[in-house]
Amino acid sequence: GNSVTQMEGPVTLSEEAFLTINCTYTATGYPSLFWYVQYPGEGLQLLLKATKADDKGSNKGFEATYRKETTSFHLEKGSVQVSDSAVYFCALRSGANSKLTFGKGITLSVRP
Amino acid sequence: GAGVSQSPRYKVAKRGQDVALRCDPISGHVSLFWYQQALGQGPEFLTYFQNEAQLDKSGLPSDRFFAERPEGSVSTLKIQRTQQEDSAVYLCASSFGSGETWDTQYFGPGTRLTVL
Numbered sequence: 001g002n003s004v005t006q007m008e009g010p011v012t013l014s015e016e017a018f019l020t021i022n023c024t025y026t027a028t029g030y031p032s033l034f035w036y037v038q039y040p041g042e043g044l045q046l047l048l049k050a051t052k053a054d055d056k057g058s059n060k061g062f063e064a065t066y067r068k069e070t071t072s073f074h075l076e077k078g079s080v081q082v083s084d085s086a087v088y089f090c091a092l093r094s095g096a097n098s099k100l101t102f103g104k105g106i107t108l109s110v111r112p
Numbered sequence: 113g114a115g116v117s118q119s120p121r122y123k124v125a126k127r128g129q130d131v132a133l134r135c136d137p138i139s140g141h142v143s144l145f146w147y148q149q150a151l152g153q154g155p156e157f158l159t160y161f162q163n164e165a166q167l168d169k170s171g172l173p174s175d176r177f178f179a180e181r182p183e184g185s186v187s188t189l190k191i192q193r194t195q196q197e198d199s200a201v202y203l204c205a206s207s208f209g210s211g212e213t214w215d216t217q218y219f220g221p222g223t224r225l226t227v228l
Contacts, residue, residue, distance in 0.1 A: 004154075032214045043116075044155070044203065044219040051214040089154050093214075099145060099168070100205075100217060102154030 002027045002101040004090050009106035013080055021075040021106055023064075023090035031094035033057075033066050033073040038087040038105075047075075047088070080110045114138065116220035118204050124226045125194045133189045133223045137206030144187050145217060146179055147203040155203050161187060162210055194227045201225070 007022040025031065035047040035057070048057030053068035064075045073090060090103040117136045125131050137144050143162055147155035148171075157171040163184035172179070176195075181187040191198055201222040209215035 036219075043221040044205075046216050046218075049214070049216065091154075099157035099160055099171070100147075100155070102156070104152070104154050 002031070002092060002094055004092055004101055004103035006090050006103035006106050010109060011106060012109045012111065015082055015110055015112055016079045017110075019075070019077040019080045019084075019108070021088055021090075021108070023073045023075065023103060025071050025073065025090075025092050027071075027092055027094040027101075029094045031092040033064070034091040034093070034100065035062070035064055035073070035075050036089045036091060036102075038089070040086070044089070080108075082110045082112055084108060085110050116204055116206050116218055118202075118220040118223050120223060121221060122224050122226075124228065126228055127194060127196060129194050130190065130192045131194055131225065133191075133202050133225070135187045135189070135204030135206075135220060137185065137187070137204070138208075138218055139185075141206035141208050141218075142184075142210050143207040143215070143217075144181055145205045145207075146187070146189050147205065148173075149201040149203055149222070151200075158189070158202075191225075194225075196227050199225055199227045 003026045032051040034049045036044045037047045048059040050057040050066035056065045087105045089105045091100045146158040149155040160168040161181040176192045178190045203222045204220045205217040207215045207217045
């Protein structure tokens with residue numbers, strides 16, 4: 001079956017630090033990969049996505065590259081801000097009429 | 113435009129009570145999904161509708177859980193005889209397409225259910 005594994009958290013960084021959040025997956029077929037973010041008190045929002053191997057998704061300074069050879073979709077940002085403090089979920093969809101399969105999520109706290 | 117809305121936002125139920133959770137998807141969205149999110153975990157799939165047809169209910173944890181979308185728009189998730197293990201946030205998501213893998217799902221704010 002499909003599964004997503006995220007690195008253990010929480011993660012605490014200083015403002016302007018470099019961020020990497022690891023995500024690896026197991027899937028049948030050719031999945032699409034997603035990062036969702038949940039800011040405090042808000043619902044899940046799509047941050048970025050990639051639909052085929054070697055695609056790079058990007059948004060708000062965040063990037064992630066679909067690596068089929070390592071089955072990974074790591075999230076990176078060059079310089080985090082306090083406003084990036086949130087919970088980040090890696091997810092995939094594979095197959096027709098398919099649901100999202102999520103990782104456990106990781107909490108990021110950025111201090112001034 | 114309006115996003116996905118859910119009501120109520122919070123629900124407290126006594127064990128054994130029935131509850132009904134409502135989801136209003138984005139207008140025109142064909143696909144609708146329900147997920148359950150336990151504390152500190154990622155959302156887990158419950159069921160999927162394409163218009164009014166329930167195409168996948170493999171994630172419903174027991175026959176106490178029932179979902180419907182009779183007119184292909186608003187959906188209701190019903191939980192009968194609630195148990196403490198049903199306490200979670202219930203998320204609804206909708207998408208424009210018919211379930212393609214690249215189609216973005218838009219999430220509502222969720223209903224937090226607490227069963228005492």
